[in-house]
Amino acid sequence: MRLNIVIGGKAGQGINKVSEIVSNVLANYGYFTFNYRDYQSLVRGGHNFNVISISDSLIESHDVTADVLVALDELTIKIHKQSLRKNGVMVSADQFKDEGRNLNVALAGVLVKVLGVPLSELENEIKSQFKKYNEAIVSARKGFDFQESIYNLKKLNSKPSILSGSEAVAIGARNAGLDLYISYPMTPATNTMNELAENQVENKLMVFQSENEIAAANMALGASFSGAKVMTGTSGGGFDLMGEALSFQGISEIPLTVYLASRPGPGTGVPTYTSQSDLDIALRAGHGEFPRVVIAPGNPIETIEKTFEALYLAEKFRTLSIVLSDKHLAESEFSSVEVLSEVSKFQVMRKIPGKEIVKASSYEIDEFGNSTESGVLTEKNANARVEKYKRAKKFIEENFEMIKVHGKKSSKNLVIGWGSTSGAIKDSIKDFDAKFLQVLYMKPLSSQIKREMDKADKIILVECNVTGQLGRLIREKTGIKIENRILKYDGRPFCSDELKKKIEGLL
Amino acid sequence: MNTKDKLKTSSENTWCPGCPNHMVLESVKQTISKFIDSKKFKQEDFVITTDIGCNSKIFDYLNLSGIYCLHGRAIPTAIGIKLGNPNLKVLAFAGDGAVYAEGISHFIHAFKYNSDMTLILHDNQSFSLTTGQPTPTSQQGYVSKASPLGVFDKPMNPLKVALASGATFIARTSARDIPHMVEVFTKAVNHKGFSFVEVIQDCLAFNLDSNNRDSQMYKVKDNEDKKVAEKLASEFDYNSKDGKIPIGVIYQVKESTLEEKWPQLKDLLDKKVGWVAK
Numbered sequence: 001m002r003l004n005i006v007i008g009g010k011a012g013q014g015i016n017k018v019s020e021i022v023s024n025v026l027a028n029y030g031y032f033t034f035n036y037r038d039y040q041s042l043v044r045g046g047h048n049f050n051v052i053s054i055s056d057s058l059i060e061s062h063d064v065t066a067d068v069l070v071a072l073d074e075l076t077i078k079i080h081k082q083s084l085r086k087n088g089v090m091v092s093a094d095q096f097k098d099e100g101r102n103l104n105v106a107l108a109g110v111l112v113k114v115l116g117v118p119l120s121e122l123e124n125e126i127k128s129q130f131k132k133y134n135e136a137i138v139s140a141r142k143g144f145d146f147q148e149s150i151y152n153l154k155k156l157n158s159k160p161s162i163l164s165g166s167e168a169v170a171i172g173a174r175n176a177g178l179d180l181y182i183s184y185p186m187t188p189a190t191n192t193m194n195e196l197a198e199n200q201v202e203n204k205l206m207v208f209q210s211e212n213e214i215a216a217a218n219m220a221l222g223a224s225f226s227g228a229k230v231m232t233g234t235s236g237g238g239f240d241l242m243g244e245a246l247s248f249q250g251i252s253e254i255p256l257t258v259y260l261a262s263r264p265g266p267g268t269g270v271p272t273y274t275s276q277s278d279l280d281i282a283l284r285a286g287h288g289e290f291p292r293v294v295i296a297p298g299n300p301i302e303t304i305e306k307t308f309e310a311l312y313l314a315e316k317f318r319t320l321s322i323v324l325s326d327k328h329l330a331e332s333e334f335s336s337v338e339v340l341s342e343v344s345k346f347q348v349m350r351k352i353p354g355k356e357i358v359k360a361s362s363y364e365i366d367e368f369g370n371s372t373e374s375g376v377l378t379e380k381n382a383n384a385r386v387e388k389y390k391r392a393k394k395f396i397e398e399n400f401e402m403i404k405v406h407g408k409k410s411s412k413n414l415v416i417g418w419g420s421t422s423g424a425i426k427d428s429i430k431d432f433d434a435k436f437l438q439v440l441y442m443k444p445l446s447s448q449i450k451r452e453m454d455k456a457d458k459i460i461l462v463e464c465n466v467t468g469q470l471g472r473l474i475r476e477k478t479g480i481k482i483e484n485r486i487l488k489y490d491g492r493p494f495c496s497d498e499l500k501k502k503i504e505g506l507l
Numbered sequence: 508m509n510t511k512d513k514l515k516t517s518s519e520n521t522w523c524p525g526c527p528n529h530m531v532l533e534s535v536k537q538t539i540s541k542f543i544d545s546k547k548f549k550q551e552d553f554v555i556t557t558d559i560g561c562n563s564k565i566f567d568y569l570n571l572s573g574i575y576c577l578h579g580r581a582i583p584t585a586i587g588i589k590l591g592n593p594n595l596k597v598l599a600f601a602g603d604g605a606v607y608a609e610g611i612s613h614f615i616h617a618f619k620y621n622s623d624m625t626l627i628l629h630d631n632q633s634f635s636l637t638t639g640q641p642t643p644t645s646q647q648g649y650v651s652k653a654s655p656l657g658v659f660d661k662p663m664n665p666l667k668v669a670l671a672s673g674a675t676f677i678a679r680t681s682a683r684d685i686p687h688m689v690e691v692f693t694k695a696v697n698h699k700g701f702s703f704v705e706v707i708q709d710c711l712a713f714n715l716d717s718n719n720r721d722s723q724m725y726k727v728k729d730n731e732d733k734k735v736a737e738k739l740a741s742e743f744d745y746n747s748k749d750g751k752i753p754i755g756v757i758y759q760v761k762e763s764t765l766e767e768k769w770p771q772l773k774d775l776l777d778k779k780v781g782w783v784a785k
Contacts, residue, residue, distance in 0.1 A: 179782035180590055204785060206771040208590060211616040215583040218576065222587020225574055226554070226595060227783030248577050348783050353554045353572035353588075354595055361566070361575035362559075370518045370567040371575065 001056045003151065004063045005111060006080050008049035009072025009093070011042055017104040018070065019050040019333075022111050023162055025125045026054055027335055029117055030156025034423070035333035036062040036493070041187075041272045047075050054115075056156060060299055060334055060423025061496040068114055068150075070107055089114055089150055096146075102139035109143025116152040119144045160337050165329035165420075166191035168300035169233070169259055172307025174203060177345040179228040181207045182220045187271055188327035189233040189261040213238035217245030221254045225360055227352035229311060233259035236278045237268070243285045246320055250290025250385070252360040255314040255350075257321045259307070261330045264491045273491030274327035276419055277465040279473070282324045283443055289382070291389035292320040293396070294442040298422030301338045303329065306440065308343055309400050315349055317392040324442065326464070328493040329420035393444040402446035407435040413507055414456035416449075416482065417463060418442070418470050424494035425462055428503055439470060450478045460484040460506050464493060510540040513550060518567035527682035527708045531629065532565055534688035535598075538696065539571070541689075548596055556585040558601035558610075561636045562629035562708075565600050579609025582617050582626060586765070589622045592781030593766035596696065597624040604634040607643035607663055614665075617701050618672035622765040625695045625702045628665070629682070631710040632717040632745065639713030644745045646717055666740035666757060669703050670733070676702035677736065677758045681724055682709065687754065694729070694756055700764050707752065720752055729756040 005022070007015045016037070023033045032055045039048040053062040069084045071077045072093040084090060091114075096106040105126060112122045119141065126136050163171075169192040173181070181196045183189070197207040210216040216232045224230040234242065239260050249256045262278035264270045282294045293313050297303040303325065310321035351358045359369025364381050366372040396402065406426050407415075413434040417425045422438045429436055437452050439445070453459055453474075461471045461482040466489040471482045486502045488494055514536045522528045542548045555573035557563035558581040566575040576584045585599040606614050606628055617626065633651070634640040640653040643663040650657050669677050676698040680691040688706065695702035709718040723743070730736055736758035743752040766772040775781060 179785070182587070182590070201770055204771070206590070206769060210583065211612050214580065215586075215613055215616070218580040218583040219587030219590060222556070222574065222584040222589075223591030223782075224587075226588045226591030227781045228591035229782070230591070244577055245580070252574065254574075352592075352781070352783055354551055354592055354781060356551055356572075357570060358572045359566075359575075360573075362577050363575055366518075368516060368518070370516060371564070 002059065002063070003054045003067045003115070004065065005052045005054070005068040005070065006049055006066040006083070007052070007070040007107070008047065008076030008080055010045050011039065011048050012044040013072045014104040015048060015050050015072060018107045018111070019052050021105065021108040021122070021125055021129070022052060023333060023335070025108070025112060025117060025121050027160050027162055028125065029121055029153065030158045031056060031153065032058050032158070032160050032335045033162070033333070034059050034062055034335070037331050038492070039272050047079060049076065049080065058336070059427055061427045061494070063497040064495040065497055068111065070111065091147070096143060099139045099142065102136050105136045106139040106143035109140040110147040113144045113147040114150050116149045158337055160335035162333050162335045163300040164191070164331060164333050165300050165303050165325055166331060167195050168303035169307050169323065169325070170195040172304040173231055173311060174205070175304065175343050175345070176308045176311035177229050178205050178231055178311065180205065180220070180223050180230045181233065182210055182216045182223065182230065183207070183233045184210055184213045184216050184238060186235040186238045188263055188330045189235050189259060191330060192233050192259060192261070213241040214245065217242035220256055221245060221249060221252065224254045224256055225353070227348050229315070229348065231257045231259060231311065233261065235260070236262050236265050236281065239278070239281060239285060244287070247286030247288050247290065248362050249320045250286060250288060250292070251362055251364070253318040254360050255318050257310045257314045257323065259323045259325070262324070262326045264489070270491040272327070274420065274493050275465060275489065275491060276326055276421060276463050277469065277489070279324065279442060279469040282322045283473070290320070290385055291317070291392060292322060292443060293392065294322045294324055295440060296324040296419040296442050297329070297440060298419055298438055299329070299336070300334050301336050301340065302440065304340060312346055313392060313396070315346065316395070317388055318350065319388070319392060324419065326420050396441060396444055397446070400441070402441035402444070403448055404438040404440065405435055405452065406438060408433055409435055411435045412455070412457040413460070414452060414458065415460045415462055415503065416470065416474070417461070421462055421464055421494055424496045424499050427496035428500035432503065432507060434503065434507065442470070442473065445473065445477050449474060450480070453478065453480055458484065458507070460486060460503060462486045462494070462499065464488050510543045511536050514539060514570050516568055516570050520568060521564060522561060523711055525711055526561070528562055528565070528629070530685055531562070531682050531688065531706060531708070532568055534685050534692060535565065535569065537685070537689045538692040541693065542696065552594070552596050554588050554595045554597050556581040556588065556597070556599045558605040560602040560605055560634070562602050563600055579605045580613070581605065582610060582613040585624055586617065586620060586622045589624055589766060590772070592783070593623070593772045593776050594779055594781065598696070599624065599626045601626070601628060603628065603630040603632060603644045604642040607665055615668065615672045618669060618674045620765045621675055621700045621762055623699055623701070625704065627692070628703065628705045629708050630705055631708045631714065633710055633714035635710045635713045645714060646746045649714060649716065651713070662745035664740065664745060665705065670736055670740055670758065674703055674758065675700040675760050675762050676756070677740070678702070678756045679705045679707065679752070679754045681721070681754055682706050683721060687726070691755065698759060700762060723750060723752045724754050725751055727753045727755040727757065729759060731759055733758065
C-alpha cells in the first residue's frame, strides 16, 4: 500500500505544519511516512511544496504521481495538476480561508478524512501540539466534515518515529559527547546547527557561530586541541573555504569532524535543492597528502550511527572525519521503527594543554613538536601519516559497517548507490530481481565492493550528480567501469516510481 | 633552573642577527616568567598561537603549549583554544601581513567577541619572510620586487580599526625597548578581555624606510578615555616620517568577556576545568 499527498503553496502559508500534523497522526496510527520538502530560496511567496508518502511498511522515498493534491494557492494547481493521478483527490484551501491561522489544521482535517483516519487521532495530535487548542479543534472538525472519505486506513500496530537527517546528525554528535559545534550558517547544514543550539545549555554543549567558515574550521581545531569534542558543519561553498584548515588538520593531527551537507553547485548553484556532487571534494579537499575518513549515511538512523563513528574515529586516530550528507537526507523526514543500541561515550585519548606542554603545528615537526625542514623527518612524517591511515582502515573494517546489501541477495543484477539516493533505490527495486549495494564508507572504500561486482552479471550505478562520482571512485579502486548509469542532476532527488521505470529499462 | 630557562627550547634560532624579534622573545620570556614565579599561573597554563612569518618562529623558541597556525589564522585558532578551555592563558603572535591582510575579518570580530586573550602584533610594515612585499600598513611609495611602481594606497590604521570595532584594550610598544614591552605585555595579559598590543618593529632586510622611529615615540599614561584614545590612535598614520607615535596603553575599558557571556564557558571558568573534565 502506498499513497502520495502533495501539499503546495507560498512560503509562509504553513504547508510544513500541515505535513507535520498529518505525519504525526499517521505515525501514531501505525503508518510509515516519508516527507519530502521542496522549497525555494525565499522567505515569503514563491512556490513550495511537500510530498508526504504513506505506506504500511517502511518507505524512504516519495513518488512523482500524487493521489491527493492540497493547494493553498492557484499556482500549486497549475504546477501539480499534471502529476495528480486520474480520479485523484484535489483539495483547495479556498474553502477554508475564514479559518485564518488555523487553515493548516483545517487542511489536516481534510486529509485525515480522505485517508479514513478517525477525527479523534487528529484531535489528540492537536492537543499535544497546541496549548490553546479549542479553536484549532473546531477548524480541524470543519475540514474533516467538509471532505468525503476516500481511503479506509486501518489502525496498525507499528510505532514509527519521525526524524530528519539534520536531527540525526545532532543526535549522533550528542551520543558521542559533543562539546562544541562551531559553524557558519549555510543551507542545508544549518538545521543541524539549529537543532544543537536548542537546549544547548541543558545538553551541556555549546554552539558557536563564527564570522565565516575559515574561522569556524580553525576555531574548531583550536578547541579540539584544548580537549573539547568538536564538530563543524557546512555545505559545499563553506567546505571549500575550510579546505586549508582540513589540510592543517592533516599535519597537526588535531581531531576534527566536519558535517558536509551538499547542495547543487558549482557556485551558489540552486541553494535549497539537493545534489550528490560533493563526494569529490569530501575525498580530496586540502593540499598535500593526509589521511581522512569520509562516511555517507543514507537515512537518519544510519546518520546517528555514522556521526558517532566519525567523531570516534577523529578522536582515536587524530584524523579528519567527514560526514557527507545532502539536502535530501538533511531535510526530508523519515519514519522508522529501528531501535538503536545504546552507545557509550568515549574519552578524549590524547595529551591536552593545561596539564602538560603540548604542541601542534602546521609545519613538519621534530620530536619536540617544533618546526623542521629536515628531509629525513619530512619523509618520516609522511610515512607515519600513511601508516596511520592503514591502522584506521583496518580498525574500520573490523568494527564498522562499510556497505550494506539490500534486496534479493542472490540476484545477479546489482544496483550501486550511496547517501540520500539509497531510499529511492531500496523502494524502487522491491519488485525486481535485483539487489542494492549501498556504500556507506567512501573512504576507506570496502574491498567487498569488488567482490559483489565480480558476482554480478549486470551493474547499474545510480547517483544524483552529472559525472557519476561514486562510479569514478569505484573505477579508481577496482579498475571496473560501470557502463549502466542512471544519473539525475536537476537538483531534485529521485522519486521511487520514476527510478523504478529507469531501472526496469536497464534490467 | 630558573623559570626563564625552562621556557627555552633546543630549536636553532633562525632570525637574522640583530633582528628585533630577539628582543620581543626576551620580553615575552620575562613577562611569562614573572607570572609563573608569582604563582599566578603555571607554565602549563599558557598556550600560544603563532601565525606564519618571521615573528611566528617564536613558537619554536618557547617551551609552551601552542599551535603553529595557518597564515592569517592565529586569532581564530586562539579563540578556539579558549572555547575548548576558557581557563587557559592564551597569547597569539602574528604580523601585520597576516592579521591586517589575510586575517582582517578575524581581527575585527575578535574585538566583538572580546575573548580573554592577548594578541601580540608585530608590525614591521612588510612581509619580510617572503622577501618584502607590501602589507596593509606599508607606507605609500614603498617599492619592493612585488611593487616596483610603489605602493599607491594610504596605509590602514589598525588602532582606529580596533577602536571602531569595540576594542577593550589597545596598547603599542617598541621592539627596541625590553622594559616597556614587558610592562605593556604584562598589562595586556592581566586585562580581562581581548588585549591588542602593537609592537612597532624594524626589519633589517626589507622596508628600511619605515625603520628608526625612536625619535617619534613618546610614552603615554594608561588611558581609559575613548576620545583621548581616538586622538592618540590618529597621531601616527604609518605613512609619514614625522608626527608623534604614542606608546603605552592607548585605551582600556572593562566589558564582559566571551568566556563570561556564555553560560557554558562561565561554568567551566567557575569550575576551573575545560570541556574534557566537564
